[in-house]
Structures are given as C-alpha cells and as structure tokens.
Amino acid sequence: MLIPSPWRADFPAIAALQRQGQTYLDNAATTQKPQALLDALAHYYANGAANVHRAQHLPGAHATQAFEDSRLKVSQWLNAGNCGQIVFTHGATSALNLLAYGLEHLFKAGDEIVISALEHHANLLPWQQLAERRSLTLVVLPLDADGVIDSDAAAQLIGPRTRLLAVSQLSNVLGAWQPLPALLALAKAHGALTVVDGAQGVVHGRHDVQALGCDFYVFSSHKLYGPDGLGVLFGRTEALGQLRHWQFGGEMVQQADYHHATFRPAPLGFEAGTPPVASVIGLGATLDYLSALDPQSVVDHEAALHDYLLHGLLARNGVRLIGNPRLALVSFGVEGVHNADLAHLLTEQGIAVRAGHHCAMPLFKHLGLSGAIRVSLALYNDSADIERFFEALDQALEMLR
Amino acid sequence: MNLPADAVTALQIFQGASGWEQRARLLMQWGERLPPLSDAEKCEANLVSGCESQVWLVGQLQDGHWQFSAASEARLIRGLVALLLARVNGLTAAELQQVDLPGWFGELGLSRQLSPSRSNGLNAVLQRMVELTR
Numbered sequence: 015m016l017i018p019s020p021w022r023a024d025f026p027a028i029a030a031l032q033r034q035g036q037t038y039l040d041n042a043a044t045t046q047k048p049q050a051l052l053d054a055l056a057h058y059y060a061n062g063a064a065n066v067h068r069a070q071h072l073p074g075a076h077a078t079q080a081f082e083d084s085r086l087k088v089s090q091w092l093n094a095g096n097c098g099q100i101v102f103t104h105g106a107t108s109a110l111n112l113l114a115y116g117l118e119h120l121f122k123a124g125d126e127i128v129i130s131a132l133e134h135h136a137n138l139l140p141w142q143q144l145a146e147r148r149s150l151t152l153v154v155l156p157l158d159a160d161g162v163i164d165s166d167a168a169a170q171l172i173g174p175r176t177r178l179l180a181v182s183q184l185s186n187v188l189g190a191w192q193p194l195p196a197l198l199a200l201a202k203a204h205g206a207l208t209v210v211d212g213a214q215g216v217v218h219g220r221h222d223v224q225a226l227g228c229d230f231y232v233f234s235s236h237k238l239y240g241p242d243g244l245g246v247l248f249g250r251t252e253a254l255g256q257l258r259h260w261q262f263g264g265e266m267v268q269q270a271d272y273h274h275a276t277f278r279p280a281p282l283g284f285e286a287g288t289p290p291v292a293s294v295i296g297l298g299a300t301l302d303y304l305s306a307l308d309p310q311s312v313v314d315h316e317a318a319l320h321d322y323l324l325h326g327l328l329a330r331n332g333v334r335l336i337g338n339p340r341l342a343l344v345s346f347g348v349e350g351v352h353n354a355d356l357a358h359l360l361t362e363q364g365i366a367v368r369a370g371h372h373c374a375m376p377l378f379k380h381l382g383l384s385g386a387i388r389v390s391l392a393l394y395n396d397s398a399d400i401e402r403f404f405e406a407l408d409q410a411l412e413m414l415r
Numbered sequence: 416m417n418l419p420a421d422a423v424t425a426l427q428i429f430q431g432a433s434g435w436e437q438r439a440r441l442l443m444q445w446g447e448r449l450p451p452l453s454d455a456e457k458c459e460a461n462l463v464s465g466c467e468s469q470v471w472l473v474g475q476l477q478d479g480h481w482q483f484s485a486a487s488e489a490r491l492i493r494g495l496v497a498l499l500l501a502r503v504n505g506l507t508a509a510e511l512q513q514v515d516l517p518g519w520f521g522e523l524g525l526s527r528q529l530s531p532s533r534s535n536g537l538n539a540v541l542q543r544m545v546e547l548t549r
Binding site: 352354355358362369370384409 | 467468488491492
C-alpha cells in the first residue's frame with residue numbers, strides 16, 4: 015500500500031534530508047518547516063526588522079502589525095474568541111514556568127496540585143518545584159493498561175484540596191488522547207485551575223479552547239511546523255487575572271520609578287523584553303499555511319500512516335509496544351535487544367528516530383523500562399519513509415539477534 | 416609513544432573495515448572480548464551517568480600502570496568501551512595524560528560516535544576516565 019503525502023514538497027528540508035540519506039521520523043521532538051515560513055522569515059529580515067510595541071517609526075509599525083496579526087492567527091487557530099488572550103513566551107517550557115511562578119501566590123501549604131504519570135518533564139518539574147517551595151502535595155494520576163489517565167482513579171484523587179490540574183492532551187511517549195473532558199470537569203467541580211499541555215496535541219487535529227474549557231493551554235511553535243524559541247500560552251480572561259507578573263523588564267511596565275512600578279495586564283505584561291519577533295511572524299505564516307489545508311485530509315493521512323507503522327511493527331517478532339498508541343507516534347522495544355543497540359544501528363542507516371526516556375523519566379521508571387525507541391510522524395511523512403524504517407529495523411535486528 | 420598491542424590490532428582491523436555494517440559487527444565482536452565485571456563491581460559508585468545504557472567503569476593503578484575494566488548492557492557501547500580500554504590499559508599515569516582519546520576514535524573511523532548529540536555514553540565514559548585518573 016502506498017501512502018503519498020500531498021504536502022511533502024511544501025517542506026524543502028525533507029528533500030534536503032533525503033539527499034543526506036536521512037529519513038526523518040522524530041517529529042514529536044521537532045518538525046521541519048514549510049516554505050511559507052521560510053519565505054516569511056526572509057521577507058521580515060530582508061524588508062526591515064524592528065522592535066515591536068515601542069517605536070513610532072514605520073518599520074516598528076510594520077513589525078508590530080505583523081506581530082499582532084500572528085497573535086490573532088494563533089487565537090483563531092485555537093478558537094479562543096473573546097474568552098481569553100494569547101501570550102507569547104520563549105517555549106512551552108517557559109509558558110509552564112510562567113504559570114508555576116505566576117500562580118504561586120494562590121497556594122498555601124497542604125493544597126494539592128494534580129498532574130499525571132505520563133507528563134513530560136516540562137509539565138512535571140515546574141509543578142514539583144512549586145510544591146516544594148510552598149509545601150504542597152503533588153498528586154500523580156495513574157494510567158490504565160493502555161497508557162491513558164485512569165478517570166476512575168482521577169475521580170478519587172481530584173478533590174476539595176485540589177487547587178490546580180495540569181495534564182497533557184497527548185502523551186509524547188504513549189500516543190493516545192487523554193480524557194481531558196472528564197478530567198477538566200472534575201477539576202472545575204472543585205474550583206481548581208486547569209492547565210493543558212498541548213505540546214503534542216496541538217499538532218494533530220484542530221482544538222477549541224472554548225469547547226475544551228481549560229483555563230490555560232500551552233504549546234510550542236516548533237512542534238507545530240513553526241519557528242523555535244517561541245511558545246504560546248492561551249489564558250482564559252479570569253484565569254489570567256490571577257496570574258502575577260513573573261519576569262520583569264522592557265515593555266511589560268506601565269509606570270516605573272526607581273522604587274516602584276506598575277505593570278501591564280496580559281498579554282504584554284507577560285512578555286518582558288524583546289519577544290522573538292521573527293518567530294512570531296513566522297508562526298503566523300505557518301498557521302496561514304496549515305489553515306489552507308483540508309483538516310480532514312491531514313487527519314486521514316496521519317491516521318493511515320500510523321496504521322501502517324503500527325501494523326508493520328506488530329508483524330515483527332519480539333516487538334513490544336509501549337501502551338496502546340492510537341496516533342502520531344509509536345514507542346516500542348524489542349525483546350532481547352537493548353534500545354541503545356537498536357538506536358545505534360538505526361542511526362547508522364540514516365533513520366532519525368528517538369531513543370531513550372523522552373524527557374519522561376518517571377514514566378519509564380513506572381513502566382519498568384529503561385527506555386524505548388520512538389517513531390513519530392508528521393503530515394509530510396509518507397509510507398516510503400516508514401518502509402525505509404522497517405528495512406533498517408529488520409537489518410538491525412538481523413545483526414543483533 | 417608505542418601503542419599497546421591490543422590497540423595495534425584494533426587499528427589494523429577497524430581501518431580495514433568497509434561500511435557501517437562491518438564496523439558495527441566488529442564493535443560487537445570487540446565487546447564480547449571484554450572480561451565481565453563482578454556483581455560487586457557493578458555498583459552505583461562505578462556507574463557512569465549520562466549513558467543511554469548502563470555502563471560501569473572501574474580503574475586502578477597497579478605498579479604505576481592503569482588497568483581499567485568495564486561492562487555495559489548494550490553491545491555496541493561495550494565494543495566502543497573495549498576499544499577505549501585497548502588503547503589505555505597498561506599505560507602509566509603520565510602516558511595516559513598524553514593520549515588523545517577523541518583522536519584515537521577518529522583513527523578507528525568511529526569519531527561520529529563522539530559527536531555531542533550522541534547519547535550513547537562514550538563521551539560520558541571518557542569524562543569518567545579523566546576524573547578517575549586526575
């Protein structure tokens with residue numbers, strides 16, 4: 015069966031990587047970029063860079079206009095409507111740290127923060143460290159056998175002491191949607207704030223933060239075919255009102271004297287210093303590009319690729335999947351073969367996949383595994399990429415067994 | 416400086432290897448030659464952190480000459496460590512200080528195994544060796 019990607023040629027790096035003998039299947043780590051983004055970056059730098067929200071001159075006005083247009087595009091991408099604001103940060107990690115510091119004042123000793131057992135370090139460590147600073151209890155929601163957060167257990171663990179729930183929409187290791195509606199409803203019933211780590215989820219399908227009903231939604235641009243150094247924080251208006259200013263500096267201030275200052279509200283109040291202007295403009299171009307694609311075609315293509323990958327892996331002796339991956343990626347190990355050896359031989363054959371603990375060490379300890387190989391897909395991958403991976407895998411296993 | 420006999424052999428074999436496949440098979444063969452560590456030696460203190468697979472490295476000076484032994488669960492890193500030990504075992508402390516270890520892997524045609532993004536642990540093993548012999 016052939017599964018061509020109609021969008022492959024829109025991403026020039028894919029052809030370049032192919033010329034270097036590389037098959038890129040590490041898309042959950044970062045993605046290649048569409049030509050539309052490269053053009054937007056070149057246009058911005060070639061036609062006059064300027065700082066935003068500061069200068070009265072024309073280049074400043076153009077840059078600010080393009081910057082704010084991108085904010086609107088992100089808002090539309092998430093269907094935020096008028097219910098909240100988009101804050102630009104320097105990455106998803108920065109956005110989560112902003113929340114963990116900016117909301118710190120709401121917590122008192124004994125309060126509970128609820129996360130899940132599958133969280134990436136970025137959505138674990140900021141909360142773990144906040145819990146340590148404020149003597150809070152970090153409650154970890156367990157997973158069921160399929161690698162999905164156990165809703166029944168969550169119903170027992172999310173309670174009146176829960177002040178905040180922070181969970182991933184889609185695990186970067188397990189490849190399964192998490193039961194956000196049930197979890198968010200539980201948290202809201204107890205008056206807790208809700209944070210969704212959409213770093214993986216935002217890349218697959220379209221998501222509506224109004225329908226989701228979370229207080230905060232976080233993602234990083236570079237995983238969504240955008241530039242790096244840029245994160246997005248959506249915050250519901252009432253929730254943003256509770257966020258204290260965290261990083262201080264240029265343009266986030268209203269009035270300043272030597273001993274006192276007042277600060278702007280969101281979004282600018284949380285964008286201290288010069289933001290990554292080009293990256294923001296570039297993300298806007300990426301979203302224009304993505305918005306022009308037929309969403310159902312993209313979802314169908316990714317589902318067909320995932321199916322192809324999954325069945326090919328299951329057809330091979332000794333392959334053990336991690337969890338029950340449904341989309342986007344598959345993590346696996348092979349009985350009697352060390353992941354590091356497999357990773358080594360796949361690398362030698364030009365297969366770019368990820369091996370190791372995938373920034374989720376506690377999850378791997380919980381699973382009793384030292385690591386896994388992860389194959390992760392993007393809309394520009396095709397069945398030939400997966401075939402090349404299978405050939406390399408077979409060759410590696412032949413050598414190792 | 417004269418190369419230890421094992422290093423001369425390694426150099427001849429690896430420089431004659433053609434292609435990734437032969438080099439990988441040779442690495443696995445060299446890994447098999449590494450004498451096993453005792454369970455007592457495979458302790459937390461001897462574990463090299465920063466490796467994708469667990470690697471243990473033990474080193475001691477005997478009559479002024481370094482003797483290292485090592486183990487790993489993964490076969491290719493075990494081979495890389497075996498090649499490292501082939502180069503350094505039996506050297507005096509002063510001789511060891513003079514050895515260009517990245518250069519050694521370069522001569523073997525294995526310098527890519529030392530690129531900073533490689534998480535196979537060879538860099539961490541070299542670092543630990545420096546700490547042990549400082």
